[in-house]
Each structure stands twice: as C-alpha cells, then as structure tokens.
Amino acid sequence: MILQMIINGLLVGGLYASIGVSFSLVYGIMGIINLAQGTQIILGAYLTCAMVQFFHIDPFLTLPVSGFVLFCWGYAIQRCIINMVGKGGVVLTSLLTFGLNLVLINIILLIWNADFRGVNPAYAGKNFELFGATIPYVRLAVFFVAVVATVSLHWFLGHTQTGNAIHASAQNKRAAQIVGINIRHSYALTFAISSGLAGAMGTLYVILKPVSPFSGADLLMILFLVAVLGGLGNIPGALLGGVVMGLTDSFSVLCLGMQYQKIVLFLGFILVLIFLPRGFFGRRFYG
Amino acid sequence: MAERDRLGRKTTAGGAWATRTVFGVLLLAAFLVPLALRGYWVRLLANVFMFGILAQGVNIIAGYCGYLALGNILFFGLGAYVTAVLMTHFGVPFPVAFAASGAGAVIFSAGIGLLILRLKGQYFLMATLALSELMREVISSLDITGGGRGLTLPMFTGGAATVNNFFYYLMLLLMLACTFCIWLIDRSYLGLAFKAIKFDEDAASVMGINPPPYKTAAWAISSLFTGFAGSAFAYWMGYIDPGVVFEITPSIKMYLMMVLGGAGTVWGPVAGALFIELVSELAWSRFMEYQFLIVGSILILTCLFTPKGLMDLVGKKFTWSLFTKGIRENKI
C-alpha cells in the first residue's frame, strides 16, 4: 500500500506542480499575485469540454488549442489592462486580477451556464500493475504531459533569447530597457505563457475531474501552496513543491484519515513559512 | 489661514466646519434610520456596517501598516465560534461571550503575529490565508464546535423589529468605535509609525522604530474589531457553520471596500463598504446574470482610475486628468 500511496502522490503531484509553475512564473517575473489563475485553468477546461463535445476528438488533442487561446487572452489582458497598474503594488494588482477573475467567471457562466462539465474518454479505466500498485494510464499520461510542459518551460526561459529577455526584465527593469528589451512585450509574453500553461493544465484537469465555473477557487489554494513551497518564481522549486504536496496528500490520508489531510497540509505550510521562509530553494536575498 | 494639526497636516477652519456639519447630519441620520425604515433596510444597513467594521479591520493592518492580511476573515470566524461555543455549551450570556470573542481574537493574533509578522509582504499574505483555512479545517473536525455540522445559538429574545434594531445599533456602534480608534491612531505617533513601516520597513527601523511590536499591535487591533463583528454576526444569524464564517469571498470584499474608499484613510473603508454593498445589492437584484461582470468591472475600473480610493477625490476638482492620474502613475 505504501508503494501505491507514493505513486498516487507522485502522479497528482505532477499536475499540482505544473499548475503551481504557471502561477509562480508571473509572480517571479512581475511580482503579481494572479488571483484569476484558477479560473483561467477552468476556462481551459471548458474549452476542452466544448471541443470534445463538438468534434468528438480525444481530449488530449485539444491541449494545444486551449493553451493557445489562453495564451492570446493572457497577452491581450496584460498588455491592455494589467500593465496599466503594474507599478501600483501587490494590493492593487491582486485586486485587479480578482476583478478579472469575476469577469471570467461571468463569461463562462454566460457561455456555458452554471452546471458541471466533464470529459470521459473510454480508456479512462485502463490501468496496469507495477509491483502490486495500480497505475491508471490516464493519470500517467497527465503526469507525463504536465512534467514535459514544465521542464520545457524551464528550458525555454534559460536557453532562448526571448527567455533571457524575460529574465532580464525581471531582474532589472531599467537596465533591460537600456539594452533594448521591450519590457511591456516581455511582461505580456510572460503573462501569456502563464495563461497558456494554465489553459493546457485546464485540459488535463478536466480529464481527471469535472468542473464548474466556480471550481477555480478550489485550485487557488493549491497554486499558492505549491508556488510558495517551491520559492515564488522558482520553476524547479515549484516542481518539487507539487510533488511534496502530492505525497503529503497521500500520507496524511494513510496515517490520519482524509478528514485531517487539509490540517496537515496547512499546518505544514505555515511551519515551512515560519522556519524556511524562502521555500525549499528559493532565491536568496541580495542587499 | 491654514493651520496645521499635530502631525503637520494642513487643516482650514472653514473646511473643518463643513466637514463636521456633514458628518454630524450623517451620524444623526444613521441613528434615526430604524425609526424611519423597517425590516429589510435596517438589516441591509446593519450588514453594511458589519462590512464597514471588517474593512476598517484590514485598513489598520493593510491600509496603515502595509501588511496584507488577506486571511483576516480568520478572526471573524474565530469570534463567531468563540461566541457560539460559549453560548451553546456553557450558557454564557451574549455580552460576556462578545467580550470573550474579542479577547480570543486578540490573544490569537498577537501570539501568531509574533511568529508570522516577520514574513515579508506576499509570504505574510499567504500565511494568513493558510491560517484561515487551517482554522476552518480544525473547527470542522472538533467536536465542541459541532464539526462540519455547525452550531445553533440560543435565540435572541424579543420581536422581529427588536432583533433588527439591536443588531443595527450594535454594528453601528462597533463601526463608529472602530473608526474612532483609527482616527486616534491617525493623529498620533502610532499612525506615523504604521505608515513608516508600510512605506519602507528598513528605513523605518533605521529611523528608530522597532517594527515587530507596532505590527503586532496593528494586527491585534484589527483582529479585535473583526472578532467582535464575528461574534455579533453569529448571534445575529443564530446558526453558523465553518463554510459560512470562513469563506474567502468576504475577505476579498473587505479589501475591495478598503481600496475603493481609500486605504490608510479614516473614513475611506466605511464609504467603500456603503458604496459596494448598496451598489451590489441593487445590481444583483436587477442584473442577476451579469452580477459578477458588473462587480468585476467596478473592481477593474477602480484599480485603473482611482487607485487611491474615493477619499482621494474628496475636495478635488473633477477633471479628466484626475481620473487618468492613476494610470499615468502606475503604468509600466
């Protein structure tokens, strides 16, 4: 059973991680706490549902589309609205994103109504045994896609010119502008990547679980926990944070029962904040 | 002739008179409302005052001190549960339970504040969120709190009108007390210390301010009033469960009210609460399908055009450049 629990934790941890990465990225580069991120994921989920319903295609195939749509949305919203209050501090930007969150929920409500949606591929029940542990193919695939997306994002930021420009804008706004980086474009691109990732994760999320327009709130706490545990803005850190959270999920249920799972999680989180305020390997403070 | 108050702010004699008269009339009107209006409107206004208290609560810690206690609803829930548990299990009368709720919130915030107020900005924000979730989960699994079942409080004795009037005046007085407290802080050295910490904590400590006690004090005052509001709410509703008193939406609403009215001003959050509650009540009863769109848009427009709040517009000429000032200042 312990092996099964570890596998459960890892598989769901991969998804948690990539959800957290999308949030952490925007925070790390722009210092914005994006409260609309949960609902952006749900929007991705709804797009997938719609495409599966209309074209009867495999849900995994819709991933690039929902990712791309959210990418464009993210670029536009950052360029037109969020940049306008970019220097206003955390309160203002988080209130703004909360406003966006409400608008997004209303848009979903107007298009799709308030009822729940889900996609159910026929192969959902297929699984295989590994040393006595059951591994569902769907979960493995979701894990795999999520990890690939996260790792390639990390590679993109570290090894491409655009990625370097984004990094530069995060570290020193003025210097970046002096060397000719269009900082508004970099920021919009960052937000777009984050939203695009959220859209893609929405596709994966809805394969695992039905959603309603209000489900974004369930995700918000996961976003926070994973991103903070990994050190805000740190992609490999968020990956580790997600896995740790998945494993905590599993073992708190095993040892104490599901009722106490959240208590363990939040208590652990607060203790980490108090004793390791920069997460597992967050960036250090330079004077 | 412009005079200055103790903190060196300009006040003009004429302006003060006009302000005092308007406030006096408004206050009198507020006290007379239950005589003129009944039931629903008294209730609605009591609800506005409750949000006024909550918004003032975050105003002290976030508006003045700059520490974004996003999970401040924690003390609301805590206050509500202290009152509910004392009244149902121990037969304590409401005034005692009410006092105990405030005390409980202060003890809790001061204790935990010493630990987590060291965290900078966003980490503090998330710690408070996690704390409020933690508290909700703990209360959901304790027996004495009824777990997820919630608690039914002893009923308020008296007729329908008495109930409404009692809670109307209770909320009104609490809100006034809270605002008075902020007014005192605003015109004393405490206000300067809080604002110094908000704008630059390092610089403040180099100027001789020891931030931890000030921050803890700010959070304790904030939690005191939030706890009182929770206590009154529990007795008012007569039934509470963890989902009701620990919801995150009111937490965000408090911030919206504070920012809309003016963070770090004495009356701003109250004005914000009045505006948001009444507008949303009307918008929600008339444009049901678009309610989130409307409230969300108000939020976005506020952030864009009046980032310093409605109070910032008071006494200024309404011109186009006044509204675009926010964008000009905050644009990247």
Place this chain on the structure above:
Amino acid sequence: MKFLEGAGVSRYFGGLVAVNEVDFIVEKGEIFGLIGPNGAGKTTLLNMINGILPISAGKLYFQGQCLNGLKPHEITHLGIGRAFQIVRPFEGLTALQNVMVGGIFGSKPRKNTKEASRGAEEMLAFVGLSEKMNSQVAGLTIPDRKRLEVARALVMNPKLLLLDEVMSALNPKEVDAMMEMVTKVNSQGITVVMIEHVMRATMAICHRILVLHHGRRIAMDTPQEISQNEEVLKSYLGERFARMEAERRRTID
C-alpha cells in the same frame, strides 16, 4: 576606546563574499570616506553598521559597545543616523512628517509629536526645505529628496552620521552646497562616514578614506596618500587616472 571600530568584518550571501575581513577605525569628529568600485561592498558595510544586515563574521564596536546582533532601531538609539543611497522617503507622507518620524522615534525615550514637529521644522530649515515642508515627497526633485534624507538622519541628533552617496546625481552647484552642509554638520561635532563617488568632494572634505575592492580593504589613509596609492589607482581610480597621475608626477619631478 575607539569611536567606531571594525575588526575582521565580513558578510556572505550564500557562497558570495560581499565584504571580506575588513578592519577599520573611525576617529571621533572626522569625516571618513568610503570609496570603491560598484559592488565593492560599501553599502553592505553600512548596512551592517546600522544593523539592516546581520554580520557574518567579525566584530563592530561603537564607542566600546559591540554592535553585533543589535536591531537597527537599537543601533539608531545609540546615536547612529543613516541617509540611504537610493533615497527612501516614506512616499505617502509630507516632507515634514518624514522628518518627524525620525524626530519622534529616533531618540529614547520617544519625543512627543509637538516637540518633534518643531524640531523637524528647524531641521528642514537647516537643509533648506522650509518651503516644501507640506508637500508630498512624491513631488520632490532628486536634490530635494537627498536633502530630506539628510534632514531625516540629522533630526535624530546622531553622534555618527552615515551618508550613502548623497551627492550622486547632483549638478556641480548642488554638490558644492551639499559639501558645505556636510562640513557644517561635522563642525558641530558629528562624526561622518560617507560613501561617495564624486571624487572631487571626497578628496576635498574627507579626513581619511577607506578603499574597498571586491569586498577587501585595499587602503585606508588620508586623501593625499590614497590618490598616490598604486593599488587604488589600478583597481579603482583607473588606468587613465593612473597615467595622468604618473604624468603629473613626472612633470613635477
């Protein structure tokens, strides 16, 4: 008893050594310059003196008292005032209120607001900001902000004043005015430690200068000696300055 003394002061950020075993002594009543190229650890050293950054190794003494482990406000109450390099006024407050913060909290026991208000007005008059007393600091120009920064530090009646690049980004006339102010402050018996890139000012008013490079002390001497120190010339004042100096010396010889 030395006025301010550092013994083997070091600061590490992870693996990076920002300040590396620096020894120095500041005598009472002098103007002590602190120079070095960007990233040499000057500001880090000041941050350790007033407690914003903890000291990784070594000891700091102020009038015989060890500063290690003291909080910034405790150090302030010992009589060390500080003006920041990147001016850090409290943006939402007026100039007067900014100075009042220092007036109220800078000494122990706390002053009352009335006294502090009067003191702050005097201090603003001293630095020449009387007219802008009630304007929000967001509207002040850079030179005004620098003056405000100095006023905030001075209002606390410090025995030691730490100035971090208060002359950068000023035009020559403003630099002259600031130099005059610093010497005036010093003549009232306040010891000054200043980081400055404006060499003209440093050379003119400092009694002694400490040169840092890559976190290490490479020289500590009078301005005269410093300007002829080979290592300083090479690492900080630069090749061109060195050649000019050499040329000058040759012509003198």
Place this chain on the structure above:
Amino acid sequence: MKGMIGIVVIVFSLVVLGCGSAGAQEAIKIGIIEPLTGPAAYDGQSVVEGARLAEEEINARGGVLGKQIRLVVEDGKADPAESVNAAEKLLVRDQVPVIMGAWASSATLAVMPVMKKNATPLLVETATSLKVTDPPSEWVYRICSNSAIDGQLMEKYLVPTLGFKKAAFMAANNDFGRAVVTFWSEAVKKKGGTVVLTEYHAPGEINFAPSLTKISTSGADSIIITSDIQTASNIIKQTYEMGLTKIKRLVTNGIPSEAIVKLAGVEASEGVLVHNYWVPFAPPKGQEAKNKQFMDKYTAKYPNKPVDKYAAFGYDGIRVIAQAIVTARAADPVKIKEALKKTKVDGLTGNIQFDDKNQARPYSSVSRIEKGKPKLVVRLN
C-alpha cells in the same frame, strides 16, 4: 468636500430607487428563496422552474380563493446571511403570508428564527439537515426527506437485499454528510454488517486516490458516497481509474443518475447504485399519467434542461401551499400555518402529509445505472 457630498447623494438616491419597487397587487403572494446565482444556482433555478409550472397550472384553474397567486422570488445565494436578507425583504416589503425555501440547510437554519419572529410559515423543499425538524418548529414544514428517515428506510435493504456487509463511507465533512454516516451506519450495523472505514472530505476536494487506496486494502465490499454532484461523480470516476469496479458503489440522497453518467462517464458509472427520491423513469403505480404530464409541460417550457427532482419538489411545494391557503380560507400566515398541518396532497414526490414533527415522507428508491441508464432495483416505501 463636494466629492464627498456627491457620493452621499448618489448612494442615497440608489437607496430610494431600490425602495420604491413594491406596489399594491390583488394577487396572493408566495415568497420563494432560492440560490439563483453562485455555485448552487443550477439547482435553485430548477426549484423555481418547477414552482412556476405549479403557479401557471393553479392560475389557469382560476387561482385560489378567487384570486391569482403570484410567486415572488428572491436570491438567497445558498448563503445564510443573504437568505435571511431575502426573507426579510419578502416579509417586510412584499408582506408574503408564506415562504418556500431556502435550499441549503445552513441557509434554512438561519431563516427559521426570522420566520418565527415574524410568525410566518416556511415550507422547506430541499434542505435535509435533521435540525430543520428536530426539535420541531411550529412554523416550519418539510416536504423533502431527512437522513434519519432515509436510514430507517434503508435498514431493510442495505445489508439484506443489496449485500453491503462491509461498508465504507466517503462523506462530505458537513452537517449533511455526517448525518448520513450516523444513520446509515446504524442501518448497516443493525442487520449484522460492519462499517470498515469512514472518510470525510472537504467540499471541493480534488484528489481521492489516497482514500480509495485505503478502502481497497481495508477489505470493504461497498462504498457509500455522500457529497455534492461534482464530488460524488469525481469519486466514481476515480474508483474506475483505480480499477475498483468490483466494489459496490452507492451514491446517496437523490443525486440524479443522468448527472453522474454525464460527469463520470458511461463506463465509470456502470453498476453504480443511486439512492433517489423522485425518479422520472419509474413513477409509482397509478402515478404514471401525472408524471408524464408534468414532464411534458416542463420540457415544453424549458426545452434545454433535463427535468430533475428539484423541479418536482418546487412544483409540489407550491401545490401544497396553494392547498393550505384554500383550507385556511384566507391568505393569513397564522391560518396557513394551521392549515398546513391538515393539508394532504397526492404529489409527484410523495403522498404529502405532515407528521407530528411537520415532516412529510417522500417516495424514495434505489436504482442501478446500466449502460448509462438507471434501472429501478427497489422501491423503499
């Protein structure tokens, strides 16, 4: 200063605008408090739609006491404070003599004291908390079931007929979930079964794999699932992913099987047992025509919406209230309260009459989902 006055003027004119909406009407008003916005809106709207059908039908027959009836609907958002506000609005502004609502148990419990203070009866149509009728309030009547009744009814079938010998519970950690666990555990134990594991989850929980792993190794032969639609479907889906289809799965408290099939998928919901109240596919004997008529009318009026139990309870609720007004011979709160005690209506959801706790007993049944369609297994009464 001018700005301040401007704000005050705007706010007060809004208040005045809001005040002046009530007008004198000849019709008899019936108040309804339902969630029309927020996460529970879909179900709340179903109740209102069912109620509207009843309103139309009654008015087409000439109304009651020679007057038309008019429904006044307020949004309670399934939230206690909002629902109390809505009740206050209905009682003071509209002066309704009777209210139906307020969907969620927490909202209903908060509305109850207000009803008592205003001496006006409340008809509860969907809230299942035991506290609504225990201790009974003379002003509160309930037409839907509660967990104590359900547990009692299930006793005969759970272990003997359905074979739930080693049951595991997965329940929402709220009033509703805990009540089901208490009463259904008794039903299992009384007939010699055992409860091997009980796992409570927070509403909106995402990951059930750890709990399901625990259940699969605990030797349970059945899982009793008590939660909202979304979470129950999620649990069903995850049992399928984990290959636990050999364990019997039962979803309690009237979650429609169509919703489970839609959200969890046809394959995953194969063989799932559903405990339901009003079921459109299998009306009790003698009720077929009435049910068909209701469903046809509903589908004609709301073509895009499948008819569900909420609509049926809303429909029945208004019919019960109308009947009570007729018996009372006046649209007077106190008389309606007295009349409700004696009211009997042969409704869609059950043969409605109130016991000494003002609780009615609706029909209930257990069905099995086979190839995406529910099939009646056993009728409970």
